[in-house]
Amino acid sequence: MTAANPIPVKIVVAGGFAVGKSTFVESISDIDPLTTEAAMTKVSEGIDDLGDATSKKSTTVAMDFGRVGLGSELVLYLFGTPGQDRFHFMWDELIRGAIGAVVLVDTGRLEQCFPAVDYMERAGVPFVVAINAFDGVLKHHPDDVREALDIPPSIPVIVTDARHKAAVRDALVNLVRHAMTVGASASA
């Protein structure tokens, strides 16, 4: 039988605007990254003045993702978070059942990753902070980044290079290991 029935798993790639999320996904994806669009219906659910459906604006939020085959039995999906803060409601959907998140950080613009770090901490999602060393240059030591972002010692701060498959894979390995530690202590 050639038609396998693989199990899908998911990792979220978060971070600020233009920090290299798409590059990160593209470097390891088996397919050219795809974009799925969702209408922003959830935003209007809490609003009383709905009017009829045809009068609603068809604002959409786009999510980029890639796919990595792990043997014949597993398929890993990597979803980039939509950048703008107003799309945070989509993050709830993205993190549901996810192994965890890689929060990409550009040391030149540290503050851009604050929302992602905050969100993952509050949601209890296992995550690693991955400093994207653009052009192979690391502008700040991971310890400095940890201190600046007030990352607790239990959360890994690592260095990656979104352009290189091996570096991306290592970042993902780090995340999965961390998720296993978190999972083990949570169920103990």
Added chain:
Amino acid sequence: MTDDSPEAFTSLRVRPYLLTGGRTRSAVDLPLEALVRTTPAGVSRSPQLGHERQLIVELCTEPQSVAEVSAILKIHLQVARVLIGDLVNEGLVATNTATPHQPTARPDLRLLERVLDGLQSL
């Protein structure tokens, strides 16, 4: 008020809910990464299906995630979910997911170990 422009009747993006009879939710729980696979019944019924349903059934002869169905066929995610949910209920596609219903639940350790092994063999 209404989008009666000519393009509203030709583009899926403008009036997606025409395809779903106005429904915005699927009766079946379909996470983004749930894999959709066409069943033998789906293969044989394919010629009789409506356009979008037929496209989904043809696409998913190789397992594709809900997100891929939406992205490749350029159907809004919510609409893709309703259409896939119907196909599931009719037995024309089957889905596979490891994602638990509880929002905070995470994949179990055994699955994580397999993912780790898979990543390390890349």
